[in-house]
Amino acid sequence: MSKSYRVAILGATGAVGQELLELLENRNFPVSDLRLLASERSAGRTLPFQGENLPVEAVSEKAFENADLVLASAGGSISKTWAPKAVAAGAVVIDNSSAFRMNPEVPLVVPEVNPEAAANHKGIIANPNCTTILMTVAVWPLHKVSPVQRLVAATYQSASGAGAKAMEEVKIQASAILEGKQPVAEVFPYPLAFNVFPHNTPLNEFGYCEEEMKMVNETRKIFGSQDIRITATCVRVPVLRSHSEAINLEFEVPFSPEKAREVLSQAPGVKLVEDWKANHFPMPIEATGRDEVLVGRIRQDISNSCGLELWLCGDQVRKGAALNAIQIAELLVAKNLLKGAVAVSH
Amino acid sequence: MSKSYRVAILGATGAVGQELLELLENRNFPVSDLRLLASERSAGRTLPFQGENLPVEAVSEKAFENADLVLASAGGSISKTWAPKAVAAGAVVIDNSSAFRMNPEVPLVVPEVNPEAAANHKGIIANPNCTTILMTVAVWPLHKVSPVQRLVAATYQSASGAGAKAMEEVKIQASAILEGKQPVAEVFPYPLAFNVFPHNTPLNEFGYCEEEMKMVNETRKIFGSQDIRITATCVRVPVLRSHSEAINLEFEVPFSPEKAREVLSQAPGVKLVEDWKANHFPMPIEATGRDEVLVGRIRQDISNSCGLELWLCGDQVRKGAALNAIQIAELLVAKNLLKGAVAVSH
Numbered sequence: 001m002s003k004s005y006r007v008a009i010l011g012a013t014g015a016v017g018q019e020l021l022e023l024l025e026n027r028n029f030p031v032s033d034l035r036l037l038a039s040e041r042s043a044g045r046t047l048p049f050q051g052e053n054l055p056v057e058a059v060s061e062k063a064f065e066n067a068d069l070v071l072a073s074a075g076g077s078i079s080k081t082w083a084p085k086a087v088a089a090g091a092v093v094i095d096n097s098s099a100f101r102m103n104p105e106v107p108l109v110v111p112e113v114n115p116e117a118a119a120n121h122k123g124i125i126a127n128p129n130c131t132t133i134l135m136t137v138a139v140w141p142l143h144k145v146s147p148v149q150r151l152v153a154a155t156y157q158s159a160s161g162a163g164a165k166a167m168e169e170v171k172i173q174a175s176a177i178l179e180g181k182q183p184v185a186e187v188f189p190y191p192l193a194f195n196v197f198p199h200n201t202p203l204n205e206f207g208y209c210e211e212e213m214k215m216v217n218e219t220r221k222i223f224g225s226q227d228i229r230i231t232a233t234c235v236r237v238p239v240l241r242s243h244s245e246a247i248n249l250e251f252e253v254p255f256s257p258e259k260a261r262e263v264l265s266q267a268p269g270v271k272l273v274e275d276w277k278a279n280h281f282p283m284p285i286e287a288t289g290r291d292e293v294l295v296g297r298i299r300q301d302i303s304n305s306c307g308l309e310l311w312l313c314g315d316q317v318r319k320g321a322a323l324n325a326i327q328i329a330e331l332l333v334a335k336n337l338l339k340g341a342v343a344v345s346h
Numbered sequence: 347m348s349k350s351y352r353v354a355i356l357g358a359t360g361a362v363g364q365e366l367l368e369l370l371e372n373r374n375f376p377v378s379d380l381r382l383l384a385s386e387r388s389a390g391r392t393l394p395f396q397g398e399n400l401p402v403e404a405v406s407e408k409a410f411e412n413a414d415l416v417l418a419s420a421g422g423s424i425s426k427t428w429a430p431k432a433v434a435a436g437a438v439v440i441d442n443s444s445a446f447r448m449n450p451e452v453p454l455v456v457p458e459v460n461p462e463a464a465a466n467h468k469g470i471i472a473n474p475n476c477t478t479i480l481m482t483v484a485v486w487p488l489h490k491v492s493p494v495q496r497l498v499a500a501t502y503q504s505a506s507g508a509g510a511k512a513m514e515e516v517k518i519q520a521s522a523i524l525e526g527k528q529p530v531a532e533v534f535p536y537p538l539a540f541n542v543f544p545h546n547t548p549l550n551e552f553g554y555c556e557e558e559m560k561m562v563n564e565t566r567k568i569f570g571s572q573d574i575r576i577t578a579t580c581v582r583v584p585v586l587r588s589h590s591e592a593i594n595l596e597f598e599v600p601f602s603p604e605k606a607r608e609v610l611s612q613a614p615g616v617k618l619v620e621d622w623k624a625n626h627f628p629m630p631i632e633a634t635g636r637d638e639v640l641v642g643r644i645r646q647d648i649s650n651s652c653g654l655e656l657w658l659c660g661d662q663v664r665k666g667a668a669l670n671a672i673q674i675a676e677l678l679v680a681k682n683l684l685k686g687a688v689a690v691s692h
Contacts, residue, residue, distance in 0.1 A: 150649050154500030154592040156542050156581065170540075174520050189624075194516075194586050195631045196502050198643055198657060203622055207603065207645035207655075216648065229649035233592040233657060235502065237583050240540050246500040246579040248594075257553065276549055278535075285541045297544055299553035302562065303496050303575035309553075311544060311579060 003340035004032035005333070008067045008091070010082060011074030012036035012047060012056055015164040016096055019322035020071050025050055027326060030333065032341065037063050038074070064089040068339045069332075071325050072096060087123030092338055094125050094325045098210075101126040101218055108221050111327040112269040113140040118331050125328055128222060129214040130320030131155055131234065131243055136222050137293045137319070138312045139247065141267035142260055143223060149306075150250040153215060153232040157199060158239035158284060160317050162187055167240050174238070192238050199234035209234060242284035243320065244313045251306045257298045260308055269319065270295055282313035290315055291323055349686035350378035351679070354413045354437070356428060357420025358382035358393060358402055361510040362442055365668035366417050371396055373672060376679065378687065383409050384420070410435040414685045415678075417671050418442060433469030438684055440471050440671045444556075447472040447564055454567045457673040458615040459486040464677050471674055474568060475560040476666030477501055477580065477589055482568050483639045483665070484658045485593065487613035488606055489569060495652075496596040499561060499578040503545060504585035504630060506663050508533055513586050520584070538584050545580035555580060588630035589666065590659045597652045603644045606654055615665065616641055628659035636661055637669055 007024065011017045017038070024031055036047055037059040046053035057063055059078075064070060064086040072079050072086075073096035083093045083100070100106040107117040108126045113136050118125055128136070139148060159166040166187040173183035173193035183191035189200050201210035208216075211234040220226050237244075249255075264270050271292035273282045282294035293314040301307025314320055332338045353370065357363045363384070370377055382393055383405040392399035403409055405424070410416060410432040418425050418432075419442035429439045429446070446452040453463040454472045459482050464471055474482070485494060505512040512533040519529035519539035529537035535546050547556035554562075557580040566572050583590075595601075610616050617638035619628045628640035639660040647653025660666055678684045 152498050152594050152649065154579070156502070156583065171524055174540075175524055178517055178521055178524075189626075190629060191631065194520075194584065195629055196583055196585060196590050197629045198625070198627045200625050203625065206648060207622070207643060208648065209625075231594065231647045231649040231653070231655060233500070233594075233643070233655060235590070235592065235657075237502065237542055238540060239542060239584075244542050244581070246581065248498050248577065248579075276553070279544070279546050279549065279555075280535075281544045283536060283541055283543045285537065297553060297579070301577045302552060302554065303498065303577040307577070309577060309579060311581075 002030060003342055004030040005068040005338055005340040006033040006066055007031050008035040008037055008063060008070045010037045010059060010070055010072040010078065013038045013042040013045060014073060015160060015317050016073040016321040018047070019317050020073065020325065021047060021049055023322055023326045029326065029329065035063055035067070061085055064091055067091040069094070069329055071329070073321065083124055090339065092121065092123060092125065092332060094127055094328050096127040096321055096325055098129065098214065100124050101128060102221065108218060109328050110136050110222055110324060111331055112137050113222050114224065115331050118328055119335060119337060127321065127325045127328065128218045129211070130161060130316040131157060131211065131245065132215050132218040133320050133324050134243060134293050134312060134314035135215065135245055135247065136219055137269045138264070138295045138310065139249065140223065141263050141270065142249065142255065145263055146251045146253060146255050147225070148228050148249050149252055150229040152248040154246045155232065155234045156237045156239070156244035157234060158237065158241050158243055158316060159192060160241040161243065170238055170240065188236070192236055194238060196235055196237050199236055239284045241315065241317060242287040242313055243316045244282065244284055244311070247310050247312065248301060249308045250304060254306050255308050257300050257308065260298050264295055269293055272296060274298065281311055284313050287313035287315050289318070291319055293319060348376060349688055350376040351414040351684055351686040352379040352412055353377050354381040354383055354409060354416045356383045356405060356416055356418040356424065359384045359388040359391060360419060361506060361663050362419040362667040364393070365663050366419065366671065367393060367395055369668055369672045375672065375675065381409055381413070407431055410437055413437040415440070415675055417675070419667065429470055436685065438467065438469060438471065438678060440473055440674050442473040442667055442671055444475065444560065446470050447474060448567065454564060455674050456482050456568055456670060457677055458483050459568050460570065461677050464674055465681060465683060473667065473671045473674065474564045475557070476507060476662040477503060477557065477591065478561050478564040479666050479670050480589060480639050480658060480660035481561065481591055481593065482565055483615045484610070484641045484656065485595065486569065487609050487616065488595065488601065491609055492597045492599060492601050493571070494574055494595050495598055496575040498594040500592045501578065501580045502583045502585070502590035503580060504583065504587050504589055504662060505538060506587040507589065516584055516586065534582070538582055540584060542581055542583045545582055585630045587661065587663060588633040588659055589662045590628065590630055590657070593656050593658065594647060595654045596650060600652050601654050603646050603654065606644050610641055615639055618642060620644065627657055630659050633659035633661050635664065637665055639665060
């Protein structure tokens with residue numbers, strides 16, 4: 001007896017919001033009613049869903065009345081304000097912001113890694129940081145075989161991580177540079193077209209930026225392992241969409257590349273991309289629009305007998321955000337953990 | 347009593363060749379005669395030097411007659427053919443290709459690191475790989491204080507590393523993408539505009555590409571330390587010029603970021619770029635055209651009490667290639683190790 005659900009998307013007009021909308025439709029999520037919520041500024045617009053044009057409403061307390069599921073992707077302060085109200089109204093909130101991720105009462109879930117955590121929610125389930133999701137999907141299958149002791153990451157993060165406006169800005173900057181003009185930076189602090197720079201999130205007293213600390217702390221929480229030692233250097237690159245990561249792993253004992261390949265070729269959410277003869281490995285342009293995290297260049301680290309090197313790319317907007325949230329929702333549906341109503345067959 | 351020298355540039359029309367020409371002029375290298383050598387294809391062109399237009403000649407054995415110094419930057423196979431002939435003709439060859447770098451009879455020199463090695467040449471001195479030069483300039487001052495035990499690098503390498511044509515290709519690809527067209531890749535195996543991919547040099551049986559092994563083997567030779575354990579992931583990014591590198595260092599004992607900053611602020615060829623409040627660190631667009639390697643984001647590695655993280659950018663065509671070669675030549679001049687003739691004052 002299948003149920004269907006009243007869903008609200010908070011932040012429907014953003015890059016992730018639109019991806020959520022597309023995935024709800026494409027994955028046939030059992031939606032009986034869908035409300036698109038955004039700021040006052042976006043209210044009045046319409047967005048297409050299942051052949052209809054749905055209106056975008058300004059978020060308000062009333063908007064969550066009767067909602068079974070709220071998919072929130074409108075930034076931390078918006079989530080802090082509205083998620084508790086949505087929960088009070090009886091909804092389960094899957095929140096894509098960083099607002100609740102490290103709250104010990106809030107599960108932080110990557111369905112390929114810790115699906116069981118989702119059941120222990122108290123109304124809010126947090127969707128991890130994009131870079132962290134992509135990394136955990138690729139590293140968890142190896143960690144299960146032999147616990148990772150230490151992880152050194154360097155990221156190559158696309159403009160999409162900063163939203164649709166950032167993607168547009170990079171294109172405008174590239175155009176300007178190609179015409180011999182000075183690029184203008186507004187979303188990012190520096191021009192990103194034909195440039196790279198360390199991730200522009202606030203730095204802590206130890207010199208790590210927020211994005212790097214998310215990779216450290218969220219990975220530990222998702223893996224349920226406070227022992228794993230992680231360091232990261234997060235860098236923006238002029239790619240429109242999909243992040244890449246160079247990952248150096250240290251195990252307690254040697255982990256052969258052959259074994260890693262065998263493990264990863266069967267891992268959920270992972271696709272091995274390794275054509276050594278053609279020098280063809282994961283690339284962001286090939287990861288874009290795909291559900292899987294592409295993993296390749298798996299090598300024994302020649303500087304460490306217990307080390308492995310790997311390279312991954314994943315669609316930050318999709319698996320790094322919207323898809324992961326939808327997968328969490330699907331988990332809740334499968335375990336009958338959402339209210340909903342028995343669907344009436346048409 | 348100053349001397350001046352008969353210089354030949356082999357590969358004068360390439361990106362590095364043109365930079366060599368510019369640096370010879372700007373640094374007032376004591377040139378009495380300059381011959382520009384290239385392939386048959388480029389012969390007949392002229393290039394400006396000190397207000398004159400010098401002809402480009404096809405390389406031939408005659409071209410090296412009477413040369414005191416040959417600056418070669420025309421690729422490995424050209425160097426293998428012509429460098430021994432130039433040496434036989436009495437010249438010292440500073441070779442920018444990889445042809446002789448690992449030859450135990452050939453010094454591999456970064457003037458800020460191992461200037462003393464230059465004196466032991468037998469006619470050929472090798473200029474290291476660009477990525478390696480930039481890294482060694484930044485890491486050597488720390489290594490001298492406390493030997494580096496292990497180094498994990500991830501690179502962000504610009505198109506210029508593959509020459510002037512590659513830079514042009516990236517621009518043409520970016521234009522095409524901005525116009526909604528398919529980008530065409532000819533110099534690189536895959537489109538680089540708005541994309542990144544692992545460095546497209548041949549892979550060895552352990553899955554490391556040539557560029558990565560250059561970083562490993564050349565750094566060991568330059569540092570005179572076969573013990574230092576190095577691993578690298580080399581990646582192309584859509585930047586026109588200047589390479590960036592995320593470097594994770596392991597020492598035997600803790601190395602405080604404050605001490606590292608103190609050491610690097612006095613290191614030759616290094617410029618610290620660290621404005622933590624403005625989130626302003628080295629960027630390739632700011633490294634381009636500069637002599638120094640820009641270093642920043644120096645942090646204690648939170649995953650390793652004896653670890654340091656740092657980020658660097660350097661102009662691959664300048665310090666990564668042409669400037670380093672000119673500095674080697676200047677070293678030879680300073681030590682009176684080049685033939686030359688007493689300069690006649692004008």
